[in-house]
Amino acid sequence: MVTEAGAFWNTKSLAEMTTEEWESVCDGCGRCCLHKLQDEDSGLMFYTNVACRLLDRERCRCRNYPQRMAIVHDCLSLAADAGARFNWLPLSCAYRRLANRQSLEWWHPLVSGDPNTVHQAGISVRGRTVPEASVLKERLEDHIIHWVDF
Ligand code: SF4
Numbered sequence: 141m142v143t144e145a146g147a148f149w150n151t152k153s154l155a156e157m158t159t160e161e162w163e164s165v166c167d168g169c170g171r172c173c174l175h176k177l178q179d180e181d182s183g184l185m186f187y188t189n190v191a192c193r194l195l196d197r198e199r200c201r202c203r204n205y206p207q208r209m210a211i212v213h214d215c216l217s218l219a220a221d222a223g224a225r226f227n228w229l230p231l232s233c234a235y236r237r238l239a240n241r242q243s244l245e246w247w248h249p250l251v252s253g254d255p256n257t258v259h260q261a262g263i264s265v266r267g268r269t270v271p272e273a274s275v276l277k278e279r280l281e282d283h284i285i286h287w288v289d290f
């Protein structure tokens with residue numbers, strides 16, 4: 141039996157992970173799939189509760205992960221060597237946490253063994269988003285949220 145201390149996410153860097161390990165690090169919160177706004181003057185970024193059109197708002201997973209970059213042109217692909225640039229991701233994001241040498245929280249599915257704990261802990265965006273199609277682009281500002289720390 142592998143103890144949590146000996147688990148790959150505690151012993152390997154993000155760059156050393158296999159593709160399967162890398163993908164399993166995503167906790168399925170869906171937070172990074174919310175639209176964001178950036179103030180042109182200050183550079184400050186704001187999260188909104190508006191979900192990307194490909195986000196399954198109940199499962200909090202991308203509905204077409206393999207093709208996502210071709211369908212949603214501003215979908216950002218995370219790269220293992222980009223740790224320093226993860227600062228736009230939520231503080232709860234497992235990639236950001238591991239890049240910052242923090243452990244995974246109890247609710248992370250790799251730790252809990254249960255994909256539902258990310259929802260039960262109130263980390264995922266389930267039940268907290270509106271569909272992209274319901275919001276005019278010029279009204280995105282009305283949807284700024286403060287429950288995602290980053
Ligand atoms: S914020 Fe991080 S952990 Fe959450 S869905 Fe996005 S990549 Fe996965």
Ligand code: SF4
Binds near residue numbers: 193201
């Ligand atoms: S295309 Fe998929 S992975 Fe990319 S932001 Fe949208 S829902 Fe998230």
